[in-house]
Amino acid sequence: MKKTDCNILVEKLVSMIRSFGSEKLSYSGRLILVNSVLTALYNYWINIFVIPTGVLNKLNAICRNYLWDGGADYVRVSMVGWEKVCCPKSKGGLGIKDSLAWNIAAIGKLVNQVYLKGQDWKDYKPSGDLSWRWKSVCKVKDKLDTGYQNGHWLLDARGYTLRSGYDLIRHKFQNVPWHKQIWNSWSLPKHQFIGWLIVREALMLKDKLFSLEIAPNDDCLLCVSNPLQRITDGQFSQVQKGVILSAISATFYHIWLQRNKARVDGVLQRPEFLRELIQKELKARIAVQLSQGIANRDNVWLRSRSLVV
Template identity: 50%
Template sequence: MEWLVRQVKDEVLKVSGCVEGAMPFRYLGIPINPSKLSKKECQIMADNILDKIRCFGTRKLSYGGRLSLVNFVLTGLYSYWANIFLIPNGVLRKIDAYCRNYLWDGSSDYSRAHMVKWEWVCSPKREGGLGVKYSLDWNVAAIGKLVWWIYTKPDSLWVKRVNQICIKGVDWASYQPKTHMGWNLKTICKVKDLMQPSYSMGQWTANPKGYRIHEGYHWIRTKQQPIGWYKLVWHSRCLPKHRFLIWLIMRNALNVKDKLFRHGICLDDLCCLCGTASETGVHLFHQCVYSQGLVAGMASFIHIPVPSANAII
């Protein structure tokens, strides 16, 4: 039997002009492997992110510049992988750490305390965050696309193989993998059970046109109440570094004297401008007499109205 298989394979290679290879191999920078990707193989993705961070100019960029690179470059790398593979959670946590450290310190290593929790950073801007994708939830949402494919049964060789060899006519909504099944199918089934409430009769209820990864991501993540100062911070005419600074002020994350005094760094917490009250973020930018006079003078010079502090807060 083996000689017959070998003969057919040789004929196919001769007719097609192809060359016989071996697993694993790399295609478009991605390791192709018939089994589960190991952490060592996924290290290629982590190394690519580190190389990008080293090429970004590190600490020379402002917070706003780093945020743009995290949102559009670093998260794009693992999003591309997540659309193809099931990535181990340990690798995703490492990638989150790289992005978090780069945002706050301009390097991939942890060297200073982060000013805002990563959970808040990964919240949408309308909910008081920065809109960075949380890699663990995004990976689950990407796996959700495979769940939807099995529901809808498109003309795909992978879907046909899963239905004929693994599911074998069992209702996908109630299907549970057997113990000898692989890690990939078991992970897909876990996501299927997690997202079961979002399906009705095998259809994705959030969008009648079909499943979208970003819709699945927003369905999975923990939602917060919208904030009232969203438009104030993310104004289209505001520079990125100014947006980030205003966002830190509204999140009360600046290292003002009130915080430094509690940590024993300053001798007192009095405002460095007026010297009459504790220097908090709200006081420094909205309540300080000196700051109010400075803002009023600038507004009068450029002829624009100044909203009251209570209206902003």
């Protein structure tokens, strides 16, 4: 496809973002819309057409801008690089689909399983009388060449698949040890996102602002020392670990939020107010999780901490 053929796709994406009216959404809210709505708009296209690189980069840029600022246009610098954001959560990312890498992998599947119908794609060379478009499509295999050995696809015993082709293109990222703690199902999504930014060392905290000569010092506005202690989890059940991690995640979030209010508005909330707010959010999240049923031991543990009625 030509770049001009894809202009309507870019226009639809921008129009969709404008219709959201979601500038006030949290990062986690915008992440959900990127994954469930925006990428769905162009999934069909990138699965069956070779989309120009410039258009794919534009689609990525629009999604990136929306995630970090709530609009389609570039306004602020991303807090985490897009290549890392597009990693699965298990590899330290947010699970957003990289349209450029996905298009390459999708065309690889289309050529390998539909047009060649079982022929050895690695050694396939289009004849000279075929169209230049088909020849350009077949060049995709050069970007997937390392996945083959002796005519066999190494990443999946079933042969080439879309997911395994995508993983090959982005193979340089390894699993991270903290993803289960951050994306713990007991935590609220907005708390999870800020926790993710913290472990990524991406938040513009006072020490980072000081290093950039934006802030006059690196003193914490809420306290003089780190209020968070590392918690050992050997004595806790899975439910109890989830609740503790949810409380830590909520604490991270509200410290970050109050730090911003202190810096921008010069307002500090009482610690008691924040504690009550965190407890309220924690109880609401626990109520949702309890619908799935828990052991009596965990129920007693929650009641002893006044986390359930």
